[in-house]
Amino acid sequence: DVKVTQSSRYLVKRTGEKVFLECVQDMDHENMFWYRQDPGLGLRLIYFSYDVKMKEKGDIPEGYSVSREKKERFSLILESASTNQTSMYLCASSLWSGGRFYEQYFGPGTRLTVT
Amino acid sequence: AQKITQTQPGMFVQEKEAVTLDCTYDTSDPSYGLFWYKQPSSGEMIFLIYQGSYDQQNATEGRYSLNFQKARKSANLVISASQLGDSAMYFCAMREADQTGANNLFFGTGTRLTVIP
Numbered sequence: 666d667v668k669v670t671q672s673s674r675y676l677v678k679r680t681g682e683k684v685f686l687e688c689v690q691d692m693d694h695e696n697m698f699w700y701r702q703d704p705g706l707g708l709r710l711i712y713f714s715y716d717v718k719m720k721e722k723g724d725i726p727e728g729y730s731v732s733r734e735k736k737e738r739f740s741l742i743l744e745s746a747s748t749n750q751t752s753m754y755l756c757a758s759s760l761w762s763g764g765r766f767y768e769q770y771f772g773p774g775t776r777l778t779v780t
Numbered sequence: 781a782q783k784i785t786q787t788q789p790g791m792f793v794q795e796k797e798a799v800t801l802d803c804t805y806d807t808s809d810p811s812y813g814l815f816w817y818k819q820p821s822s823g824e825m826i827f828l829i830y831q832g833s834y835d836q837q838n839a840t841e842g843r844y845s846l847n848f849q850k851a852r853k854s855a856n857l858v859i860s861a862s863q864l865g866d867s868a869m870y871f872c873a874m875r876e877a878d879q880t881g882a883n884n885l886f887f888g889t890g891t892r893l894t895v896i897p
Contacts, residue, residue: 696882707784707871708887715882723884755825761882766813766832766875769885771825 668692669772671756677778684743686775688756695761697739698769699723699731702753714739715761746779753777783807784872786888793862794896800847801857801891803872812876814855815885816846819869828870831855859893867895 672687690697696715700708700723710723712731720731728750732740739758743750753776757769785804793799805814816828831839831846839846847856859866869890875883 698882698884700887705789705889707889708873708885710884713880713882713884715880719880721880721882753823757825757885759882766830766883768815768827768830770827771817774823776823 669756669758669770671754671772671775673775674773675776675778677780678743678746679780680747682743682746682779684746684777684779686741686743686754686756686777688739688741688758688772689737690739690756690758690770691737692758692770693736694758694770695736696759696769697733698757698759699729699739699741700755700757701725702755702774708755711741746777748779751777751779782888783886784874784888786872786891788891789889790892790894792894792896793859793866795862795864797862798858798860799862799893801859801870801872801893803855803857803888805853805855805872805874807853807874807876809876812874813883814846814848815873815875816844816855816857817871817873818866819871819890821868825871829857862895864895864897867893869893 698713699711714733730742756772759769760767814831818826872888873885
């Protein structure tokens with residue numbers, strides 16, 4: 666079974682703190698993704714990575730950065746957390762396309778609250 | 781323009797009945813994939829079903845089927861014989877080909893399905 670794990674289910678941080686969200690997948694997937702989910706807005710892509718050390722901005726990258734030093738691990742970093750970054754964060758992974766459309770496998774999510 | 785539109789914020793269905801969740805999409809790319817995901821209250825996104833733009837047949841997976849109407853750009857999810865465990869948020873999503881090969885997913889805003897006993 667594909668397994669995507671995220672370091673925390675719930676996290677509470679203070680405004681201005683640096684926050685690290687970790688994601689690990691065990692299926693040797695090339696692609697990894699970070700989304701945030703807000704009510705009424707669905708899932709919005711923050712960043713994605715299609716190879717080690719490679720990253721691309723998604724739809725809402727402002728205020729976030731990412732790191733992928735190893736294939737199985739993709740980290741989302743909030744450089745200086747703000748209250749508008751309170752949200753559910755979902756990590757996903759998938760195989761590289763090779764001309765096909767593979768499904769993405771999701772982790773359980775991290776509910777981040779910034780106070 | 782929205783790439784994926786789900787116009788039903790909430791739906792109710794009687795247990796054992798069938799229900800259709802609507803999804804329309806917008807793309808000019810001839811090659812794309814359409815996905816449905818289920819998100820129970822636990823929060824994890826569960827992949828349900830996939831339809832490729834070149835697939836001739838509508839996709840089916842157990843009680844799930846995808847009513848794919850390419851000319852209308854719609855990809856509705858049909859759940860037959862609803863069960864209480866089907867109560868969840870349902871998201872329609874689309875992947876288009878891109879240069880990186882990552883093929884990002886674009887999500888709709890979701891439909892909350894409630895199954896009534």
